[in-house]
Amino acid sequence: MERTRIAKVDDVKLVRRGEQVEGTLHLTPHHLIFCYMPPTTTEEIKVRPRELWITYPIIQTCSLRPSPPASHLPSSIRLRCRDFTFVCFCFADEKKARDVYDSIRAWTVKLGKIEKLYAFTYQPQRPEKDLNGWEIYNARREWKRLGISEKGTDNGWRISRLNVDYSFSPTYPALLPIPSSISDNTLNYAGKYRSRVRLPVLTYLHPVNNCSITRCAQPLVGIKGNRSIQDEKLLLAIFSTSQSDPIISTEPLSRPRSRQSLRSDEGGFERLSSDPPLTDAEALEDQMINQTGNDGTSEEEKVYGAQQHNLIVDARPTVNAFAMQAVGLGSENMDNYKFATKVYLGIDNIHVMRDSLQKVIDALKESDLTPLAPNREVLANSKWLKHIGGLLDGTGIIARQVALQHSHVLIHCSDGWDRTSQLSALSQLCLDPYYRTIEGFIVLVEKDWLSFGHQFAHRSGYLSSEKWFNIENERIGGDSIKQPSLPGQGSGAGQAIENAFLSARGFFNKDNKSKDSFVDSDGELQPYDMDSSTTKKAVGQGRGAPNDKSTTKVKEVSPVFHQFLDATYQLLWRHPTRFEFNERFLRRLLYHLFSCQYGTFLYNNERERVQARVQEKTRSVWDYFISRKEQFTNYRYDATVDDNVRGKERLILPGAGPLRWWNELFGRTDAEMNGSPRKLNTHSPANGDTEANNSPATVLTGVETANSAIGAGAPVNVMPNGDESDVSSLAAGCEGLDISNSGSAELRNISSSARQEMEVKMQ
Numbered sequence: 003m004e005r006t007r008i009a010k011v012d013d014v015k016l017v018r019r020g021e022q023v024e025g026t027l028h029l030t031p032h033h034l035i036f037c038y039m040p041p042t043t044t045e046e047i048k049v050r051p052r053e054l055w056i057t058y059p060i061i062q063t064c065s066l067r068p069s070p071p072a073s074h075l076p077s078s079i080r081l082r083c084r085d086f087t088f089v090c091f092c093f094a095d096e097k098k099a100r101d102v103y104d105s106i107r108a109w110t111v112k113l114g115k116i117e118k119l120y121a122f123t124y125q126p127q128r129p130e131k132d133l134n135g136w137e138i139y140n141a142r143r144e145w146k147r148l149g150i151s152e153k154g155t156d157n158g159w160r161i162s163r164l165n166v167d168y169s170f171s172p173t174y175p176a177l178l179p180i181p182s183s184i185s186d187n188t189l190n191y192a193g194k195y196r197s198r199v200r201l202p203v204l205t206y207l208h209p210v211n212n213c214s215i216t217r218c219a220q221p222l223v224g225i226k227g228n229r230s231i232q233d234e235k236l237l238l239a240i241f242s243t244s245q246s247d248p249i250i251s252t253e254p255l256s257r258p259r260s261r262q263s264l265r266s267d268e269g270g271f272e273r274l275s276s277d278p279p280l281t282d283a284e285a286l287e288d289q290m291i292n293q294t295g296n297d298g299t300s301e302e303e304k305v306y307g308a309q310q311h312n313l314i315v316d317a318r319p320t321v322n323a324f325a326m327q328a329v330g331l332g333s334e335n336m337d338n339y340k341f342a343t344k345v346y347l348g349i350d351n352i353h354v355m356r357d358s359l360q361k362v363i364d365a366l367k368e369s370d371l372t373p374l375a376p377n378r379e380v381l382a383n384s385k386w387l388k389h390i391g392g393l394l395d396g397t398g399i400i401a402r403q404v405a406l407q408h409s410h411v412l413i414h415c416s417d418g419w420d421r422t423s424q425l426s427a428l429s430q431l432c433l434d435p436y437y438r439t440i441e442g443f444i445v446l447v448e449k450d451w452l453s454f455g456h457q458f459a460h461r462s463g464y465l466s467s468e469k470w471f472n473i474e475n476e477r478i479g480g481d482s483i484k485q486p487s488l489p490g491q492g493s494g495a496g497q498a499i500e501n502a503f504l505s506a507r508g509f510f511n512k513d514n515k516s517k518d519s520f521v522d523s524d525g526e527l528q529p530y531d532m533d534s535s536t537t538k539k540a541v542g543q544g545r546g547a548p549n550d551k552s553t554t555k556v557k558e559v560s561p562v563f564h565q566f567l568d569a570t571y572q573l574l575w576r577h578p579t580r581f582e583f584n585e586r587f588l589r590r591l592l593y594h595l596f597s598c599q600y601g602t603f604l605y606n607n608e609r610e611r612v613q614a615r616v617q618e619k620t621r622s623v624w625d626y627f628i629s630r631k632e633q634f635t636n637y638r639y640d641a642t643v644d645d646n647v648r649g650k651e652r653l654i655l656p657g658a659g660p661l662r663w664w665n666e667l668f669g670r671t672d673a674e675m676n677g678s679p680r681k682l683n684t685h686s687p688a689n690g691d692t693e694a695n696n697s698p699a700t701v702l703t704g705v706e707t708a709n710s711a712i713g714a715g716a717p718v719n720v721m722p723n724g725d726e727s728d729v730s731s732l733a734a735g736c737e738g739l740d741i742s743n744s745g746s747a748e749l750r751n752i753s754s755s756a757r758q759e760m761e762v763k764m765q
Contacts, residue, residue: 007102007104007105007108007449008029009028009029009030010026010027010028010029011024011026011027011093013093013094014027014093015076016036016038016090016091016092017078017090017092018088018213018370019369019370019373020371020372020374021373023038023040025037025039027102031109032057032058032109032439033055033058033549034056034057034058036091037051037052037053037620038052038054040052054089054750056081056083057119057120057228057380057596057597057599058106058109058110059110059465059595059596059598060083060593060598061082061106062078062082062112062470062595063081063472064080064081064083064107064470064471064661065080065104065474066099066473066474066553067080067474068096068098068100068473069096070096072716075090075101076090076093077092077096077100079097079099079615082239082682083616085592085593085596085667086101086363086668087669088366088367088368088369088669089370090503091368103471110465111466111467111468111471111473114465115464116552116614119464119598119604120597120599121601121620121621122601122619124620126626128576130325130625130626131140133625133628133629135444135558135563135621135623135624135626135627136617136622138441138444138454138622138624139174139444139445139448141453143432145161145177148207149209150179151511156659157207157243158182158183158212158244159182159204160180161178161179161180161241161460162178162186163176164186165177168609170189170193170199171193171199172199172200173419173606173607173609174199174454174607175454175608176608179203181239181254182234183238183239183242188232188236191230191232192230192233192235193226193393193552193716194436195229196218196219196220196221196222196233197221197250197417197418198219198417198418198457199219200234200417201233201416201591202217202218202233202236202237202240202412203216203218204216205450206426206430208404208433211244211245212243213404213409213411214243214404214410214411215404215411215412215429215430216410216411217413217414217422217454218412218413218414219324219417219418220414221333223331223334224331225327227335229335237314237339237412239339240410240412248303248554254337259456265487282546295497298386310345310409311407311408311409312410313340313342313344313345313399313400314342314343314344314345314409315345315347315400315411315412315413316333316346316347316415317346317347317350317396317415317422318333318347318348318421318711319703320348320703322457323520323659324347324418324645329578331416335708336707338706339708340707340708341611342412344705344706344707345399345411345462345702345705345706346702346703346706347395347703347705348701348703349415349421349425350389350392351416352560353557353560354743355389355561355562355565355695356560358384359386361380361383361384362381362384362386365377365378365380365381366668366670373673376668376675381663386731387566387661390569390572391661391701393425393569394427394569394656394702397425397429398432398656398657400413400425401429401653401655404429411429413426414618416659417453419455420562421562421567423454423562424456424562424565424566424569426450427447427450427451427566428569428573429445430450431443431565431624432653432655433656434652438581438582439582439583440587441490441581444627448721451563451602452574452611453608455606456606456609458563458606459552459563459606460558461554462563462595462596462599463554463559464596464604465552466554469555469556489611492496493687504632531760536745563592563595563720564595565758567588567591567592568664568667571588572661573654573656574588575662576659577656578636578640578653579623579636579638580639580640580654581639581640582636583634584635584636586634586664587634590626590627591665592667593629594623594626599621599623600621600626601619601621601622602616602620602622602623602624602625604620613722659730663675
């Protein structure tokens with residue numbers, strides 16, 4: 003209780019949705035508890051006291067408005083919570099209001115360690131107490147379900163134990179499914195070419211056609227156009243696993259293959275009448291990929307589903323991926339991957355997504371004081387549904403390529419733990435009915451989010467920040483709650499290049515000790531050390547290690563997992579009989595992401611959770627859901643899977659129907675958030691939250707092979723050794739990507755000496 007200045011305050015008024023109730027506010031080490039008697043109009047009815055519990059980590063912002071006694075106005079504390087609860091507490095005594103404010107701040111901002119959160123003291127009651135949710139996911143059992151075991155080379159894959167002690171890749175899982183033709187020695191070399199040593203490994207294997215979804219981080223291409231023979235060999239082996247004969251590396255794999263070559267025991271793979279129908283946008287995307295991949299090299303009759311177009315999916319906007327070359331990173335040079343096609347999806351980074359959610363909150367932030375509906379125009383301008391639509395479009399591309407085109411897909415973004423996790427998990431939801439069950443969804447979250455190293459601690463900001471607390475007419479922590487972005491920040495092409503060079507300059511300046519000056523890696527512009535030994539040391543000692551005193555870095559917080567749940571909600575709404583869980587399951591999962599009542603999400607990767615011994619010291623969040631399974635079961639669920647019956651196929655697709663605001667999550671009615679059905683936002687990432695235009699929209703921003711490109715601009719420029727015009731060449735390449743003149747001018751204005759110094763440093 004040493005952090006609590008005041009433990010109990012009587013005669014506090016709670017204001018919520020414009021309504022007021024009076025009660026008592028209690029402050030405990032882990033919760034705010036407001037006890038009150040609900041209003042009633044019938045005296046005969048006995049009303050029981052009610053309680054509102056708020057965990058400290060779920061508080062996003064806290065604002066104190068003090069009022070001097072002479073004003074005769076109450077002092078107030080306004081809370082905005084991460085589960086979109088908005089409340090205002092009014093106090094007659096200003097000193098008590100300040101004591102409550104200081105106590106909340108002490109129990110959130112000044113903890114310093116994850117181990118001081120509620121999860122490490124929480125003791126559940128029965129029946130939750132008798133469960134062990136940690137046992138639901140077992141990596142070996144899941145790989146065995148997919149047809150892969152440690153003892154054999156099933157379906158062309160094996161499980162490597164190279165990372166069993168997490169020394170090879172600290173942010174990856176202990177067990178790595180890789181092609182059986184690839185040795186651990188090859189992995190050692192291939193890992194040096196991928197950011198954070200996050201090399202391509204399997205995350206899903208289709209049970210019918212043996213095609214795979216693999217995931218990784220961006221390659222270390224750099225301005226010099228670095229390449230790795232081992233990385234190319236690994237990708238070639240991955241894309242060869244579903245074929246009896248190895249792919250010849252000099253022959254593009256995207257060439258059409260005969261109908262007979264794709265037959266299996268399940269019958270022909272040509273498009274069936276029972277397959278989900280394609281929308282105009284989906285047909286356009288498939289046409290772009292097929293047209294680029296074929297390159298006019300075959301006159302063979304084309305059968306839908308008989309042309310394999312193995313994809314490398316770069317989730318980033320084209321210009322962002324290109325600008326990363328300035329800091330030693332980038333995207334694959336397709337001259338070295340002639341057996342594949344690469345597509346760019348144009349999904350924005352964590353900073354754009356954070357700003358988008360903030361705009362949604364701006365439309366709802368007066369929910370404590372007023373019962374009025376949110377401003378629909380502000381909601382539309384947030385572009386939140388545009389971003390959700392982009393994720394769903396990318397998901398549809400991946401799912402169609404695996405299930406209908408019978409192709410392999412490799413997914414990456416920057417470090418492969420944000421957009422990659424979103425696309426990978428959503429694609430598997432579409433492909434595999436098992437993941438649409440409650441147990442399967444738990445396994446999917448454990449595998450693709452927790453084991454593969456999504457940075458839950460960084461993205462969720464469990465330890466809060468001084469920047470999220472303020473006293474009106476005063477400043478605490480030096481910043482106000484809301485910090486508006488500069489014009490064009492985060493998504494503009496010129497801004498992306500400017501940030502890339504600023505990051506590079508800071509990285510090469512050895513006197514710069516401020517890590518906060520670097521944009522986070524999946525914000526795309528954090529520099530990366532090309533030296534593998536230094537890389538492993540940096541990652542091994544990584545920020546936010548379990549024993550370090552930690553604070554939240556505001557620029558790393560982003561609603562990545564929230565977006566995944568929102569996109570899942572859209573799929574559930576469009577396919578209401580195909581999911582065993584209901585909407586409330588998703589809503590409560592988001593709540594417990596931030597409640598810190600359970601240890602499941604508290605750390606950034608599997609290694610940190612093992613070191614912190616979370617399975618011994620905390621409870622699993624899945625205990626909560628399994629013990630209350632009837633509350634989270636979809637009563638409309640139909641478990642029947644029959645590929646010959648329309649509506650019961652194994653595969654579901656996002657489609658192009660209207661997108662909905664998840665009104666239950668935001669605590670609003672459907673009419674307040676979505677309005678009339680005809681005004682629902684159409685699934686169109688090109689035009690965002692407005693009516694659809696006449697032409698089909700696609701999330702694709704570019705398609706590229708070794709021989710051609712559509713919409714992707716010029717191929718990756720390789721800078722010759724000793725050429726002093728490397729940055730000028732980069733600027734010229736950027737001009738081909740329709741970047742504003744200001745962005746290119748900034749590149750040209752860099753002095754010759756600075757360009758030479760940068761080149762030397764990158765070498």
